[in-house]
Amino acid sequence: MQQSFHYDEAFSRNIGWVTETEQQLLRTKRIAIAGLGGVGGSHLITLTRLGIGRFHISDLDTFELANFNRQAGASLSHIGRAKVDVLKELALDINPELDLCTFPEGIKQENLDAFLADVDLYIDGLDFFAIKARRAVFSACASKGIPAVTAAPLGMGVALLNFLPGNMTFEEYFQLEGHAENEQLLRFLLGLSPAMLQMGYLVDDSRVDLNAHKGPSTPMACELCAGMAASQAVKILLHRGKVASAPRGLHFDAYHNKFTSTWRPGGNNNPLQKLTLGIARKRLGRRSSKITKETDARSLDTPISRILDLARWAPSGDNTQPWRFEIQDKTHFLVHAHDTRDNCVYDLDGHASQTAVGALLETIAIAATAEGLAASFHRRQDASETAPQIEVTLTESSEIETDPLYPYIRARVTQRRGFASTSLTNKQKQALEASVTPGYRVIWVEGYPRKWQMAKLLFQNARIRLTIPEAYQVHKRVIEWDAQYSIDRIPDQAVGLDPVALKLMRWAMKSWERVRMLNRYFAGTLMPRIQLDLLPALQCGAHFVLISDKRLETIGDYLTGGRALQRFWLTATKLGLQFQPELTPLIFSRYQASSINFTQNRKTIQSAVKLASQLKTLTGQQDIEQMVFIGRVGIGETPFARSLRKPLDYLT
Numbered sequence: 001m002q003q004s005f006h007y008d009e010a011f012s013r014n015i016g017w018v019t020e021t022e023q024q025l026l027r028t029k030r031i032a033i034a035g036l037g038g039v040g041g042s043h044l045i046t047l048t049r050l051g052i053g054r055f056h057i058s059d060l061d062t063f064e065l066a067n068f069n070r071q072a073g074a075s076l077s078h079i080g081r082a083k084v085d086v087l088k089e090l091a092l093d094i095n096p097e098l099d100l101c102t103f104p105e106g107i108k109q110e111n112l113d114a115f116l117a118d119v120d121l122y123i124d125g126l127d128f129f130a131i132k133a134r135r136a137v138f139s140a141c142a143s144k145g146i147p148a149v150t151a152a153p154l155g156m157g158v159a160l161l162n163f164l165p166g167n168m169t170f171e172e173y174f175q176l177e178g179h180a181e182n183e184q185l186l187r188f189l190l191g192l193s194p195a196m197l198q199m200g201y202l203v204d205d206s207r208v209d210l211n212a213h214k215g216p217s218t219p220m221a222c223e224l225c226a227g228m229a230a231s232q233a234v235k236i237l238l239h240r241g242k243v244a245s246a247p248r249g250l251h252f253d254a255y256h257n258k259f260t261s262t263w264r265p266g267g268n269n270n271p272l273q274k275l276t277l278g279i280a281r282k283r284l285g286r287r288s289s290k291i292t293k294e295t296d297a298r299s300l301d302t303p304i305s306r307i308l309d310l311a312r313w314a315p316s317g318d319n320t321q322p323w324r325f326e327i328q329d330k331t332h333f334l335v336h337a338h339d340t341r342d343n344c345v346y347d348l349d350g351h352a353s354q355t356a357v358g359a360l361l362e363t364i365a366i367a368a369t370a371e372g373l374a375a376s377f378h379r380r381q382d383a384s385e386t387a388p389q390i391e392v393t394l395t396e397s398s399e400i401e402t403d404p405l406y407p408y409i410r411a412r413v414t415q416r417r418g419f420a421s422t423s424l425t426n427k428q429k430q431a432l433e434a435s436v437t438p439g440y441r442v443i444w445v446e447g448y449p450r451k452w453q454m455a456k457l458l459f460q461n462a463r464i465r466l467t468i469p470e471a472y473q474v475h476k477r478v479i480e481w482d483a484q485y486s487i488d489r490i491p492d493q494a495v496g497l498d499p500v501a502l503k504l505m506r507w508a509m510k511s512w513e514r515v516r517m518l519n520r521y522f523a524g525t526l527m528p529r530i531q532l533d534l535l536p537a538l539q540c541g542a543h544f545v546l547i548s549d550k551r552l553e554t555i556g557d558y559l560t561g562g563r564a565l566q567r568f569w570l571t572a573t574k575l576g577l578q579f580q581p582e583l584t585p586l587i588f589s590r591y592q593a594s595s596i597n598f599t600q601n602r603k604t605i606q607s608a609v610k611l612a613s614q615l616k617t618l619t620g621q622q623d624i625e626q627m628v629f630i631g632r633v634g635i636g637e638t639p640f641a642r643s644l645r646k647p648l649d650y651l652t
Helices: 020-028 040-050 083-094 109-115 131-144 170-174 181-192 197-201 219-238 271-288 303-311 348-369 426-435 448-467 469-478 499-508 512-521 526-538 555-574 584-593 602-619
Strands: 030-034 054-058 099-103 121-124 148-154 157-163 248-253 258-263 323-329 332-337 373-379 389-396 440-445 542-548 578-581 627-634
Touching: 020 219, 030 040, 040 054, 040 083, 040 219, 054 083, 083 099, 099 109, 109 131, 121 131, 121 219, 131 148, 131 157, 131 170, 131 181, 148 181, 148 219, 157 170, 157 181, 157 219, 170 181, 181 271, 197 248, 219 248, 303 323, 303 348, 303 373, 303 389, 332 348, 348 373, 348 389, 348 555, 348 584, 373 555, 426 440, 426 555, 440 448, 440 555, 440 602, 448 469, 448 512, 448 526, 448 542, 448 584, 448 602, 469 512, 499 512, 499 526, 542 555, 555 578, 555 627, 584 602, 584 627
Parallel strands: 030 054, 030 121, 054 099, 121 148
Antiparallel strands: 148 157, 157 248, 248 258, 323 332, 332 389, 373 389, 440 542, 542 627, 578 627
16 A cells, blocks of 8 residues: 655654754755766765755766665666666655756756756765866856865765855865866865875775776765765755865764864865875876786686686795696696795795695685586696696586685785784684695694794794895895785785884895894894784784694695695685794704705804704694694784785786
C-alpha cells in the first residue's frame, strides 16, 4: 500500500536543530548543484533530506562501474543511465513535491544564466579536474551575488571553502588566471587544503595523475563533504551563526582525527602558500621522472599474465627481484632467475637469491589456484648455478580451490619499525607452525629474557653490518632517497630510522670515508643499531627460526625452503601480524661455518665466530645449514612506506 507524502511529517526529525519556521524557509530555497558524481549526488540527497524544496542540477555523464566506490546513485541497475535522471528519481522518491530542474548537457557559458536563475546558493559538485567549468560557475556566482560553497573530498576527509558576496572571490583566492592546466589544478588543490592533512596516509601516490585526470577517492570523504556543505547551507540560507569565508577555510580529516581552520590571506599569493606550491612542484617533478605505475589492468587479460602479475610481489632481499619471465604459450612459461653473489655480501653462494626464487615459485602456485590451475615446476639441469631456470607448467583441474593465502600476496610487507611487545597467542603460533610444509618446523624465541638475548645478538651483529665496506656498497646501492615507495630498491622512509638519524645516514652514505670517520670518532653505529636492531628486537611478539629437517645443500633445497618461508610469511599477514626478516646473523654465521672470509678485517671475522656460537645457543640449533630463515613477528601498524615491484612489462 503506497504511503501518501506529507512534508511536515517527512522532515519532522529535523525540528529541534531547526525550528518549524526555519524548516518552512528551507522548503522555499533553491540550490544549484553542478556535477552529480563523487560529491554532487550526495549533496543532492543530503539537502533533499534536509528539506530543501528546489534544485537546479547538472551533469552530462552516465554511471559506470568505476563510480561504485563513492557516488550516490551508482549501482548495477543504473549503469549507462544519465546521472541527472537517476539522481532526480532518487530525490523525488524522498520528496515528490520537489521543484527540480535538470541540465543534462552540463554547464556551459550558454546555460549559466538559466542554471543560476533565482538560485539562493550554489554548491560545487564538479569533478576535481573540471577546472574551466568551475571557474566559469564561481565567476558567475560572484557577479550575481550568489553564495558559493566548495567541499572537496580529500583522502578520508573534507576541505571546505565558502565564497560569499562582497568577500574574496574564487579567482582572487586561487589565482588561476594565466597558468597552464596542471598548475591550475595544483593551485586549486593546495588552496583548498593548505593544511594537507590527507597526505600523511596516501599509500600510493602513483594513483594521483594530473595529466590523466585521475585520482583516488573514498566514500567516507564524499559523505563528509555532503555533511559539511549542508551544515554551511543551513547557516547561509537561514542567516544563522558565523560563516567562515575565503581566505578562511575548514579542513577535517577523519583518518587523523584532526580538524583545522585554515587562513591564507591573499590566497595562493600568500608567501607561505607560494613556498608550499614550490615544494609541491618539485615533488611532482621528481615523481614524474620515476617509473611508479602498476601494470595496466587492461594488459592482464590471460591467466598467465594475472598469475605473473601477482608472482612479482614475492619477497626478495633488498627488493632485488632476481627473476625474469618468458611466456612460451598459454600453459607454459620459464622463470629466468639469477643471484647477486658477485656484488652483494648478503648473498653467500647465491643462497639468499635462491630462497627468494623459492618464495616466487610458491607465489606462482598460490596465484594459479585462483585461475583453477595447478602449477608444477622443473628446474633445468643444464642451466648455470648462478642463473637457474625453472620451467612452469599450468594444468587445469576442476578440483582446485583458491588457496586461502591468495588475498594476502600483495598485502605482505616488511615492517622495520617496532611492534607491540604483546606475546603471540597459542592459536597464532599454531597457525604459523601449521603453515609450513612437511620437512620444516619453527623455533620460537619469545619472552622478555630470550628476546633480550636476541636483541643483544642483533645489536652485536649490526656492528658487523655497519662497519665493513662490503656491506656499505650494498646499502648505498639499495636505498632510494626521498621516497615513500620504490619499485626496485628500499625507500628511505621504510628503513626504520627517525628523521634525524635518516639525515645523518644520508650524509654518511655519500662516501666510505665519511662512514669510517663517524664510526671511529663519533660512535656512528650506535644510533642505527639502537633504532634498527636493539629496540625492534624487544618490540615484537616473538622471534622465529624456520628450520629444515635436513641440511640445505643444493639449489633445490633453498628453493623448497623459500616456498615454506612464503607460506609462513603470508600466514602471518593473514593473521594480521607484522613481519621483519633478521637474516644477517645467519648469513655471517654461514660464512664462518664455510670458512669463507666475507671481509678483510680479522677482528670482524672473529666477531662473526662468536656470533655463530651465540646463535646456536639461543636457538638450540647446532647446525647452521638447517636454518632457512630468521625474523620477528608481532602486532603492529602496517608500514607507511614500502617497496613496490617493477611492472610486469619490465619482467617479461
